[in-house]
Amino acid sequence: xxxxxxxxxxxxxxxxxxxxxxxxxxxxxxxxxxxxxxxxxxxxxxxxxxxxxxxxxxxxxxxxxxxxxxxxxxxxxxxxxxxxxxxxxxxxxxxxxxxxxxxxxxxxxxxxxxxxxxxxxxxxxxxxxxxxxxxxxxxxxxxxxxxxxxxxxxxxx
Amino acid sequence: xxxxxxxxxxxxxxxxxxxxxxxxxxxxxxxxxxxxxxxxxxxxxxxxxxxxxxxxxxxxxxxxxxxxxxxxxxxxxxxxxxxxxxxxxxxxxxxxxxxxxxxxxxxxxxxxxxxxxxxxxxxxxxxxxxxxxxxxxxxxxxxxxxxxxxxxxxxxxxxxxxxxxxxxxxxxxxxxxxxxxxxxxxxxxxxxxxxxxxxxxxxxxxxxxxxxxxxxxxxxxxxxxxxxxxxxxxxxxxxxxxxxxxxxxxxxxxxxxxxxxxxxxxxxxxxxxxxxxxxxxxxxxxxxxxxxxxxxxxxxxxxxxxxxxxxxxxxxxxxxxxxxxxxxxxxxxxxxxxxxxxxxxxxxxxxxxxxxxxxxxxxxxxxxxxxxx
Numbered sequence: 001x002x003x004x005x006x007x008x009x010x011x012x013x014x015x016x017x018x019x020x021x022x023x024x025x026x027x028x029x030x031x032x033x034x035x036x037x038x039x040x041x042x043x044x045x046x047x048x049x050x051x052x053x054x055x056x057x058x059x060x061x062x063x064x065x066x067x068x069x070x071x072x073x074x075x076x077x078x079x080x081x082x083x084x085x086x087x088x089x090x091x092x093x094x095x096x097x098x099x100x101x102x103x104x105x106x107x108x109x110x111x112x113x114x115x116x117x118x119x120x121x122x123x124x125x126x127x128x129x130x131x132x133x134x135x136x137x138x139x140x141x142x143x144x145x146x147x148x149x150x151x152x153x154x155x156x157x
Numbered sequence: 158x159x160x161x162x163x164x165x166x167x168x169x170x171x172x173x174x175x176x177x178x179x180x181x182x183x184x185x186x187x188x189x190x191x192x193x194x195x196x197x198x199x200x201x202x203x204x205x206x207x208x209x210x211x212x213x214x215x216x217x218x219x220x221x222x223x224x225x226x227x228x229x230x231x232x233x234x235x236x237x238x239x240x241x242x243x244x245x246x247x248x249x250x251x252x253x254x255x256x257x258x259x260x261x262x263x264x265x266x267x268x269x270x271x272x273x274x275x276x277x278x279x280x281x282x283x284x285x286x287x288x289x290x291x292x293x294x295x296x297x298x299x300x301x302x303x304x305x306x307x308x309x310x311x312x313x314x315x316x317x318x319x320x321x322x323x324x325x326x327x328x329x330x331x332x333x334x335x336x337x338x339x340x341x342x343x344x345x346x347x348x349x350x351x352x353x354x355x356x357x358x359x360x361x362x363x364x365x366x367x368x369x370x371x372x373x374x375x376x377x378x379x380x381x382x383x384x385x386x387x388x389x390x391x392x393x394x395x396x397x398x399x400x401x402x403x404x405x406x407x408x409x410x411x412x413x414x415x416x417x418x419x420x421x422x423x424x425x426x427x428x429x430x431x432x433x434x435x436x437x438x439x440x441x442x443x444x445x446x447x448x449x450x451x452x453x454x455x456x457x458x459x460x461x462x463x464x465x466x467x468x469x470x471x472x473x474x475x476x477x478x479x480x481x482x483x484x485x486x487x488x489x490x491x492x493x494x495x496x497x498x499x500x501x502x503x504x505x506x507x508x509x510x511x512x513x514x515x516x517x518x519x520x521x522x523x524x525x526x527x528x529x530x
């Protein structure tokens with residue numbers, strides 16, 4: 001029995017090595033370049049909105065302009081998700097499109113659209129965070145950890 | 158279009174020693190088809206003495222499949238993925254319903270003439286099939302064997318008809334891209350990149366009507382597969398996970414029936430995709446049954462290479478659609494005389510994969526011959 005399971009393990013290892021060797025991988029440099037390009041474009045667009053708001057409302061504080069800019073790009077991302085365009089951008093952009101705030105908006109909007117068919121409570125509300133849940137949980141957990149470290153260090157400084 | 162995988166001319170690293178291969182061939186206990194309590198069978202292969210015929214067939218597909226190479230053979234193609242329904246699940250039910258109705262009509266039968274309805278799909282609790290059965294008023298057997306459901310249902314129907322328990326059976330399978338994505342992966346509009354080794358779930362339904370009487374290509378033998386697991390655990394790389402199962406069943410079939418790949422006009426696998434079928438070729442070569450030019454995978458057949466599906470189609474609708482449209486039409490026209498279909502299925506769930514389990518796979522094969530009396 002042990003002999004045969006040892007053989008199976010060896011066979012699986014060999015198969016795994018073989019599969020890894022023949023499976024096509026996407027080119028890292030091309031992915032990086034595309035992510036940089038799409039992510040960069042998103043930032044340029046947001047900066048454009050920020051400049052526009054600053055020009056239209058000169059009395060606003062930098063915080064206010066920043067907030068309104070975020071709201072604008074989030075709305076835009078949700079709109080593009082609803083129109084079925086965002087996933088096409090993301091296909092090219094990869095990390096460049098899901099890392100910024102727009103990616104978060106897309107993940108929430110797409111999940112709530114997808115599960116609309118199960119109703120507003122058990123569908124949309126329950127599943128809205130199915131994709132972004134881990135982001136929120138880890139965001140809260142690690143910022144708490146960071147806060148604690150900051151607090152402890154504060155005692156000695 | 159960049160060629161992702163170079164196929165036959167790849168210089169694969171030699172992965173298996175001949176020693177392992179010889180040992181695994183020895184593993185198959187019974188040699189050749191033997192007479193076993195009156196039924197011609199090997200350990201896994203069953204040969205039917207009164208082979209049931211495929212007397213009716215119907216296929217339904219989405220727009221993307223309709224635009225593919227076999228699109229012109231598909232009976233009805235829908236542009237709207239929701240087919241005018243409220244959600245994709247209902248569209249899937251409509252597709253299966255239409256395939257079943259179409260096949261029964263094409264065979265010249267009425268629903269009350271059908272003795273058994275065997276169906277399967279990819280959704281949890283195979284709801285699509287059961288909801289279609291709810292409307293049909295035909296005795297129903299739900300079947301789940303992931304993407305190999307199509308050949309498993311054909312084999313089951315053939316067993317029952319050959320044994321004389323029933324006269325006619327409708328075997329249907331369906332899959333839908335949107336419902337499968339939602340169940341196994343991410344929301345549709347979620348912006349994520351697919352790896353170059355991924356496959357695209359076919360939106361399609363196919364139904365074959367098997368009957369003891371009548372004329373048509375006959376299901377002459379079936380080889381039931383064993384669950385094979387080579388330790389693959391990448392849920393995105395289904396072809397690599399399923400190829401060993403196809404190899405196992407095909408090798409058992411050739412061994413037990415005493416045939417070779419050259420004895421068939423066409424050898425089909427269900428949905429291994431480009432990468433998976435290249436791996437299968439390599440595995441079969443090492444197993445001593447090299448596949449020839451007559452081998453093709455339904456997943457690579459259903460989409461054109463410029464349709465942006467990476468390795469090709471997947472899902473249990475894939476082999477059902479291709480078989481019931483293109484393949485059987487060509488068989489009826491006399492172009493292919495004997496076809497060996499080995500549909501492959503990956504029997505995991507997203508949960509089992511997140512829990513660190515590897516992917517158990519299975520493949521069932523059926524032999525379809527044209528012009529058998």
